[in-house]
Ligand code: GH3
């Protein structure tokens with residue numbers, strides 16, 4: 001432009017447009033979790049809907065008028081079109097990355113980058129508006145918008161540079177995360193495109209085209225609402241099935257499979273952040289005799305009664321599950337085995353107590369094994385230690401608790417020992 005040569009489109013535009021390809025390649029290299037094919041396809045459909053919705057707005061506000069004013073598609077129009085489309089591709093690329101789940105340490109940078117991209121959309125649309133209504137001159141106010149947008153992107157790069165690496169992803173695999181609500185974003189995009197259609201077609205004679213537009217809008221709205229309702233119903237059903245699959249029917253505690261999944265997560269968290277974590281295994285003493293003497297139904301009532309009694313004494317973060325027949329297990333995040341002993345004492349309050357069942361009364365006691373995460377490599381090791389401590393409590397005569405303790409490995413005594421108080 002300075003040389004008063006052919007200003008637009010020029011080789012400079014080719015270089016500017018390279019920005020989109022390089023940045024897109026960069027976004028594609030972000031580590032995200034692997035997705036199943038169906039999941040990828042759904043994400044693609046959602047993103048494509050939102051993208052076309054955004055592109056329609058840009059077309060209506062800026063590009064459509066530009067193309068018709070400058071006599072149809074030519075190189076200049078295509079290049080003008082390429083800028084906001086590139087902005088949108090990158091903007092939705094970043095948004096979809098955030099929706100798919102990225103490393104925690106990249107979230108802030110990507111959010112700032114998305115703001116920068118939105119400013120680019122505004123700048124490129126203003127540019128089109130300026131070229132449409134007058135002539136663009138270097139130094140126009142729109143230049144400041146570009147520069148501010150670039151500064152925001154620089155901030156994004158700087159935020160990424162200064163972040164400490166947190167490799168875990170913000171979105172877990174689907175079986176670990178709770179059912180997400182159905183997203184309304186695609187419907188907003190559809191509504192937006194129809195709003196534009198009605199806006200642009202408001203002078204169209206009602207018969208026949210106007211009627212067709214109205215019919216299409218009404219049908220799409222009805223189908224969208226119907227689909228959203230179906231999604232909501234599905235979600236409620238899925239939540240119900242999930243609860244059935246995860247919860248033990250007799251005790252209302254987690255079943256063993258779900259408990260183990262949660263235990264893995266809690267263990268990994270405690271291990272990574274070096275936080276205390278205690279495990280407590282509880283077993284009813286001589287339960288076979290209760291069954292034999294009073295029948296299985298009464299036995300069931302004892303198990304569920306003890307489960308309820310334990311659950312009422314736990315904190316919201318604690319995880320309780322039914323490990324097997326008459327065996328319950330509790331994980332206590334943020335708790336050392338010393339602190340777990342207090343809970344064991346409170347849970348043993350009912351030891352020797354007599355439960356009245358109909359006309360008969362039966363005494364029962366429980367034994368408890370406690371272990372903590374110190375020195376455990378994995379969940380299995382922690383649970384095995386709690387089990388050993390429980391075995392020791394049984395051996396000591398039942399109706400008591402025992403703590404598993406590791407003795408200083410440099411000492412000549414056996415590496416592992418059990419300590420406990422009745
Ligand atoms: P110990 O003090 O050594 O634990 O003796 P115990 O008799 O309790 O022995 P154990 O824990 O091995 O016995 C568990 C029994 O629990 C065996 C099984 O018949 C019974 N059981 C397992 N699941 C259920 C259940 O859902 N309901 C009832 N009523 N009994 C069950």
Ligand code: MG
Pocket residue numbers: 283284285286287288326
């Ligand atoms: Mg037992």
